[in-house]
Amino acid sequence: MHAGVWAALGPLLWACGLALQGGMLYPRESPSRERKELDGLWSFRADFSENRHQGFEQQWYRTPLRESGPTLDMPVPSSFNDVGQDRQLRNFVGWVWYEREVTLPQRWTQDLGTRVVLRIGSAHYYAIVWVNGVHVAEHEGGHLPFEADISKLVQSGPLSSCRITIAINNTLTPHTLPPGTILHKTDPAMYPKGYFVQNTNFDFFNYAGLHRPVLVYTTPTTYIDDITVTTGVDQDTGLVDYQIFVQGNEYFQLEVYLLDQEGKVVAQGTGGRGQLQVPNAHLWWPYLMHEHPAYLYSLEVRLTAQTAAGAVSDFYTLPVGIRTVAVTEHQFLINGKPFYFHGVNKHEDADIRGKGFDWPLLVKDFSLLRWLGANAFRTSHYPYAEEVMQLCDRYGIVVIDESPGVGIVLVQSYGNESLQHHLEVMEELVRRDKNHPAVVMWSVANEPASFLKPAGYYFKTVIAHTKALDPSRPVTFVTNTNYEADLGAPYVDVICVNSYYSWYHDYGHLEVIQLQLATEFENWYRTYQKPIIQSEYGAAAIAGFHQDPPVMFSEEYQKAVLEQYHLVLDQRRKDYVVGELIWNFADFMTNQSPQRVIGNKKGIFTRQRQPKAAAFLLRERYWKLANETMYHQSSMKSRCLENSPFNF
Numbered sequence: 001m002h003a004g005v006w007a008a009l010g011p012l013l014w015a016c017g018l019a020l021q022g023g024m025l026y027p028r029e030s031p032s033r034e035r036k037e038l039d040g041l042w043s044f045r046a047d048f049s050e051n052r053h054q055g056f057e058q059q060w061y062r063t064p065l066r067e068s069g070p071t072l073d074m075p076v077p078s079s080f081n082d083v084g085q086d087r088q089l090r091n092f093v094g095w096v097w098y099e100r101e102v103t104l105p106q107r108w109t110q111d112l113g114t115r116v117v118l119r120i121g122s123a124h125y126y127a128i129v130w131v132n133g134v135h136v137a138e139h140e141g142g143h144l145p146f147e148a149d150i151s152k153l154v155q156s157g158p159l160s161s162c163r164i165t166i167a168i169n170n171t172l173t174p175h176t177l178p179p180g181t182i183l184h185k186t187d188p189a190m191y192p193k194g195y196f197v198q199n200t201n202f203d204f205f206n207y208a209g210l211h212r213p214v215l216v217y218t219t220p221t222t223y224i225d226d227i228t229v230t231t232g233v234d235q236d237t238g239l240v241d242y243q244i245f246v247q248g249n250e251y252f253q254l255e256v257y258l259l260d261q262e263g264k265v266v267a268q269g270t271g272g273r274g275q276l277q278v279p280n281a282h283l284w285w286p287y288l289m290h291e292h293p294a295y296l297y298s299l300e301v302r303l304t305a306q307t308a309a310g311a312v313s314d315f316y317t318l319p320v321g322i323r324t325v326a327v328t329e330h331q332f333l334i335n336g337k338p339f340y341f342h343g344v345n346k347h348e349d350a351d352i353r354g355k356g357f358d359w360p361l362l363v364k365d366f367s368l369l370r371w372l373g374a375n376a377f378r379t380s381h382y383p384y385a386e387e388v389m390q391l392c393d394r395y396g397i398v399v400i401d402e403s404p405g406v407g408i409v410l411v412q413s414y415g416n417e418s419l420q421h422h423l424e425v426m427e428e429l430v431r432r433d434k435n436h437p438a439v440v441m442w443s444v445a446n447e448p449a450s451f452l453k454p455a456g457y458y459f460k461t462v463i464a465h466t467k468a469l470d471p472s473r474p475v476t477f478v479t480n481t482n483y484e485a486d487l488g489a490p491y492v493d494v495i496c497v498n499s500y501y502s503w504y505h506d507y508g509h510l511e512v513i514q515l516q517l518a519t520e521f522e523n524w525y526r527t528y529q530k531p532i533i534q535s536e537y538g539a540a541a542i543a544g545f546h547q548d549p550p551v552m553f554s555e556e557y558q559k560a561v562l563e564q565y566h567l568v569l570d571q572r573r574k575d576y577v578v579g580e581l582i583w584n585f586a587d588f589m590t591n592q593s594p595q596r597v598i599g600n601k602k603g604i605f606t607r608q609r610q611p612k613a614a615a616f617l618l619r620e621r622y623w624k625l626a627n628e629t630m631y632h633q634s635s636m637k638s639r640c641l642e643n644s645p646f647n648f
């Protein structure tokens with residue numbers, strides 16, 4: 001590795017091999033738990049020094065950031081890239097520093113029976129955290145939450161305020177997920193001193209910063225650390241298997257109540273592990289598959305323990321959807337019924353905020369999904385915010401939950417170091433998302449070079465590990481490799497395949513699509529006898545560009561490509577094709593290149609979420625599919641027809 005890469009990474013390397021500890025329950029308020037959100041303006045500085053290391057050399061975490069130099073106001077959550085006018089900051093690679101002073105309620109800092117936890121929803125890519133200058137956490141990976149117990153620090157003095165400093169490095173190396181490389185260009189006739197670039201093999205902008213909510217929350221010192229729920233169905237009875245982990249005390253009692261949406265207790269149990277049986281259970285059904293989709297029960301967990309200081313209670317309520325998932329040779333089953341994915345691939349991406357979490361944007365996106373008649377999406381190409389997953393549970397939008405394993409194309413990225421990290425990321429992802437009924441499949445990677453020799457062992461291991469972590473869900477990875485060359489395909493449960501006929505080759509020749517797609521489907525199915533999802537297809541269209549007969553980049557061409565795909569999908573969905581996910585829901589930002597026009601324009605909505613012509617085409621198709629393939633209940637059918645914007 002070039003010395004400069006080490007300089008750019010710095011302490012990134014300290015943390016390789018950190019073991020996973022504890023649960024990662026979403027912080028919810030309860031009679032025993034409080035939370036304080038730290039959204040808003042933070043102080044910020046990018047370390048532009050040549051080795052990107054001045055912040056560590058001068059220990060910027062020791063004193064308020066404003067004392068070591070000028071700072072900017074930086075909104076959280078947000079990417080730092082697009083909020084200012086500075087081109088250098090937009091493209092910055094290296095360490096940036098965030099800081100925020102927080103005043104905590106007095107009880108949190110004085111009651112030694114209270115545990116105070118700092119939680120960071122996501123910090124892309126590598127983060128180091130200090131509280132009042134004391135190192136409390138490090139985390140690798142930009143899309144999953146991490147926490148630090150800061151009770152001792154905030155309860156040690158008379159002050160109820162604390163200073164949180166977070167240093168974040170967005171550098172990607174062959175061993176990060178996603179991987180990347182740093183290239184130093186040293187020809188003095190061509191490049192200024194210190195010039196380097198971050199290369200990646202994925203097609204979205206490497207936004208960075210504090211992308212998701214940061215908060216401080218409390219629990220008692222004896223607390224519910226983790227809950228795992230899996231569900232089953234036996235005739236009309238719903239089965240809810242639960243396992244609860246407690247920290248802080250060996251002696252405790254647990255009571256568990258399952259409440260329906262009216263607040264009525266429908267089942268109860270005691271102890272850390274058990275099965276609840278729910279007669280005449282309301283199942284969790286996907287949107288458009290049932291007249292009451294997305295039914296959620298509430299699992300109330302009550303912990304009591306005796307401590308030296310007296311009795312302690314902790315309460316946590318988890319939403320639970322009762323449903324089953326299964327895969328046959330040619331079907332994907334939810335609650336025993338064939339499910340056809342008609343949906344989208346998304347990105348966490350928008351103007352100004354980049355990958356920053358934003359409630360209005362989230363609600364808009366779900367409005368559009370429902371308008372479209374989409375019943376599913378894939379979290380291409382990394383785990384999305386927890387709040388997104390919660391809305392999927394509530395609205396019945398089925399999720400293929402993807403890891404950040406995108407752009408794994410270098411041989412170095414198939415070595416042991418990368419593999420170990422990939423396994424850890426899958427652990428973190430499963431730990432975070434295992435209880436979401438909306439999540440029906442894990443995707444361990446997108447378009448890796450799965451034909452390279454080490455890819456077979458690599459994917460066999462990652463997929464087996466994921467199945468061991470969660471035997472209740474199928475596992476896939478998304479390929480664009482030829483069916484004969486793909487070394488990962490034997491291990492997946494569902495073949496997810498991307499293709500761009502008449503876009504990346506045979507430009508403008510719409511007449512090749514049907515033949516090429518049909519041949520591809522047949523080859524995959526003949527070789528593996530597994531259900532297939534068309535996990536990406538599409539064409540770019542610049543909103544407002546019109547050309548008839550269709551020409552690439554016009555709205556008409558985008559529509560025409562989709563229509564050709566749909567003809568083949570309509571034949572094969574009767575056999576073994578179990579889904580179609582358009583690339584992409586909305587236009588999104590990418591690196592600059594002559595192939596991209598201020599980002600990738602394959603959205604059926606613009607980046608501002610306005611429809612292109614293809615959105616109306618897909619809307620018509622998805623509602624039609626919903627009416628054809630839904631669970632055949634006559635009342636459901638009439639209801640769907642009523643709500644459908646079309647009259648079939």
Ligand code: GCB
Nearest residue numbers: 203446447480498536600602
């Ligand atoms: C793909 C990738 C996706 C790209 C897309 C494209 O196969 O999975 O990340 O954005 O193609 O538009 O080229």
